[in-house]
Amino acid sequence: MSNERGRLFILSAPSGTGKTTLARRLVQLVPNLSLSRSYTSRSIREGERDGVDYNYVTAERFLAMREAGGFLEWAEVFGRFYGTAVADTERRLAAGEDLVLVIDVQGAAKVRERGVPFVGIFVLPPSFEVLEARLRQRSRDPEEQIRCRLETARREIEALADYDYVVINDEVERAVDCLRAIVLAERARRDAMARKVEEIVRSFQ
Amino acid sequence: MSNERGRLFILSAPSGTGKTTLARRLVQLVPNLSLSRSYTSRSIREGERDGVDYNYVTAERFLAMREAGGFLEWAEVFGRFYGTAVADTERRLAAGEDLVLVIDVQGAAKVRERGVPFVGIFVLPPSFEVLEARLRQRSRDPEEQIRCRLETARREIEALADYDYVVINDEVERAVDCLRAIVLAERARRDAMARKVEEIVRSFQ
Numbered sequence: 359m360s361n362e363r364g365r366l367f368i369l370s371a372p373s374g375t376g377k378t379t380l381a382r383r384l385v386q387l388v389p390n391l392s393l394s395r396s397y398t399s400r401s402i403r404e405g406e407r408d409g410v411d412y413n414y415v416t417a418e419r420f421l422a423m424r425e426a427g428g429f430l431e432w433a434e435v436f437g438r439f440y441g442t443a444v445a446d447t448e449r450r451l452a453a454g455e456d457l458v459l460v461i462d463v464q465g466a467a468k469v470r471e472r473g474v475p476f477v478g479i480f481v482l483p484p485s486f487e488v489l490e491a492r493l494r495q496r497s498r499d500p501e502e503q504i505r506c507r508l509e510t511a512r513r514e515i516e517a518l519a520d521y522d523y524v525v526i527n528d529e530v531e532r533a534v535d536c537l538r539a540i541v542l543a544e545r546a547r548r549d550a551m552a553r554k555v556e557e558i559v560r561s562f563q
Numbered sequence: 564m565s566n567e568r569g570r571l572f573i574l575s576a577p578s579g580t581g582k583t584t585l586a587r588r589l590v591q592l593v594p595n596l597s598l599s600r601s602y603t604s605r606s607i608r609e610g611e612r613d614g615v616d617y618n619y620v621t622a623e624r625f626l627a628m629r630e631a632g633g634f635l636e637w638a639e640v641f642g643r644f645y646g647t648a649v650a651d652t653e654r655r656l657a658a659g660e661d662l663v664l665v666i667d668v669q670g671a672a673k674v675r676e677r678g679v680p681f682v683g684i685f686v687l688p689p690s691f692e693v694l695e696a697r698l699r700q701r702s703r704d705p706e707e708q709i710r711c712r713l714e715t716a717r718r719e720i721e722a723l724a725d726y727d728y729v730v731i732n733d734e735v736e737r738a739v740d741c742l743r744a745i746v747l748a749e750r751a752r753r754d755a756m757a758r759k760v761e762e763i764v765r766s767f768q
Contacts, residue, residue, distance in 0.1 A: 480753075486766040512767050523748070524756040526763070536751055543728070543748030546741055548685075551729040558731070561691040562717050 362553055364390075364451040365544055366474065367458045368466045369537075371481035372511030374493040376527050380481060381460045383534045388541050394447060394459040397423065400438035413443075431461060431468040456541065463517035470520070477544055478521035479537065484528045486511075567758055569656040570749055571679065572596075572663045573671045574742075576686035577716030579698040581732050585686060586665045588739045593746050599652060599664040602628065605643035618648075636666060636673035661746065668722035675725070682749055683726035684742065689733045691716075 371377040385391050395409070399417040408414045415423075420439045424432055432441030442459060450457055459469075459476075469476060483489035489511060493504050518524065523540050527533045544550060576582040590596050600614070604622040613619050620628070625644045629637055637646030647664060655662055664674075664681075674681060688694035694716060698709050723729065728745050732738045749755060 482760065482763050485763055515764055515767055518753070518760065518764075521753055523751045524753050524760055525751055526756075526759065536747055539744040539747035540751060542741055542744035546728045546730055546745060548723070548726055548729050551731075554731065555687065555723065555729055558687050558690055559720055559723075562720055 362454050362550075364453070364455045364457060365550070366447070366451060366469075366476040367391075367456065367541065367544075368469065368476045368478050369458060369460045369481060370463050370466050370478070370514070370517070370521070371527070372483070372489060372514050373507045374489050374496070374511070375481050375483050376492070376530065376533075377460055377481050379530065380525075380527060380533055380537060381458050383530065384537045384541070385458060387534065387538050388456075390454070391456045391458060391541060392450070394442055394450075394457045396440050396442055397429075398438060398440045400440075430472065430474065431465040433462065433465055456545075463514045463520075466520070467517070477523070477540070479523045479525060479540060480515075480518045480521040481533070482515070482518075482524060482526050484526055567659050567755075569595075569658070569660045569662060570755070571652070571656060571674075571681040572661065572746065572749075573674065573681045573683050574663060574665045574686060575668050575671050575683070575719070575722070575726070576732070577688070577694060577719050578712045579694050579701070579716070580686050580688045581697070581735065581738075582665055582686050584735065585730075585732060585738055585742060586663050588735065589742045589746070590663060592739065592743050593661075595659070596661045596663060596746060597655075599647055599655075599662045601645050601647055602634075603643060603645045605645075635677065635679065636670040638667065638670055661750075668719045668725075671725070672722070682728070682745070684728045684730060684745060685720075685723045685726040686738070687720070687723075687729060687731050689731055 369377050369381055381393060385393050396412055397415050397420060398412045399415060399420040402408060402414050406412070417439060420441065423429060423443070424441065428443055428445065429441035430444050430447055432439060442461070442465075447457060466478060483492070490508060493507055525533050525536045525540075548555070574582050574586055586598060590598050601617055602620050602625060603617045604620060604625040607613060607619050611617070622644060625646065628634060628648070629646065633648055633650065634646035635649050635652055637644060647666070647670075652662060671683060688697070695713060698712055730738050730741045730745075753760070
């Protein structure tokens with residue numbers, strides 16, 4: 359593993375855009391890139407594993423961690439808490455691991471406010487109509503909740519201006535290829551290459 | 564073809580790094596990306612085609628074009644002229660084509676001075692020793708010329724700090740994949756996506 363500090367990539371997208379699928383495929387494809395694992399106070403579901411899908415904690419423990427400033431960002435969704443631990447993220451980045459954090463635009467705004475540097479990628483559906491169709495097909499949510507998600511999506515895409523890259527999820531493999539390209543390109547930036555460049559330049563002297 | 568303006572990518576590297584091979588593979592791989600064709604006053608060689616490898620012109624014609632400010636950048640190498648025509652580049656970029664320009668660090672500096680925006684990629688050999696070995700294996704140049712090329716390489720890598728990306732040509736396919744990633748990522752930048760984003764955002768309103 360490299361001693362160079364890892365990079366943080368934040369992936370945000372309206373609900374129903376397929377960001378989780380993209381992020382999972384991405385980390386399968388790119389070496390030394392992994393998904394950040396969140397803490398949650400919601401109970402574990404069938405098929406999920408503690409320490410794999412989430413770190414499951416009680417609401418009390420979550421609130422104590424939050425109180426202690428232990429979260430890079432956190433959110434409350436339908437009464438359950440979700441958060442990214444500062445300590446976990448810092449340890450993995452310090453070890454040179456690149457991390458993907460899949461969080462909503464409010465979460466990304468909190469990370470930005472803390473001054474933590476990251477590469478922001480906004481995933482868009484090809485159109486509002488496609489998003490609506492996906493939400494209706496995939497979920498068994500009542501009409502009211504679908505409308506609520508679509509309204510949230512409308513608000514969320516206004517935050518797009520704060521992101522570095524935009525990827526349209528029209529076709530999963532194409533979108534994943536584009537995400538992979540962004541990660542590889544960020545790793546090829548001159549400042550990210552500083553250590554390797556220094557070594558090569560030294561061989562010229 | 565898109566109506567959006569194309570992007571200019573400049574690839575520079577010390578002689579013997581393999582930049583031309585990389586650039587040729589790259590444009591084969593990436594749609595809507597092509598190599599910029601230079602003008603030269605040197606005579607056409609066996610296997611080359613006018614308007615394909617170069618635009619072959621007389622030295623008089625070259626100097627007249629230069630006099631008229633017709634070159635984005637130009638160079639004289641062993642008494643022969645090489646240059647990139649402003650008009651060709653402008654026409655292709657305006658048509659939405661992305662262009663790769665393979666030029667040395669002085670050429671890139673001239674383009675920079677003219678205020679023409681571009682993405683600069685510096686290709687490095689894995690080490691000085693590898694570059695030296697490549698130059699000796701590939702060329703039948705006299706020792707003196709090889710030494711001269713290596714000295715030039717030493718000077719050229721000092722310009723690396725002016726480039727956006729660094730790609731190490733340790734293995735051709737890996738390096739080409741990295742160049743491809745840079746092109747795709749640049750196309751996914753928020754500002755490069757502005758038109759598509761606008762369309763999608765409109766569907767949300």
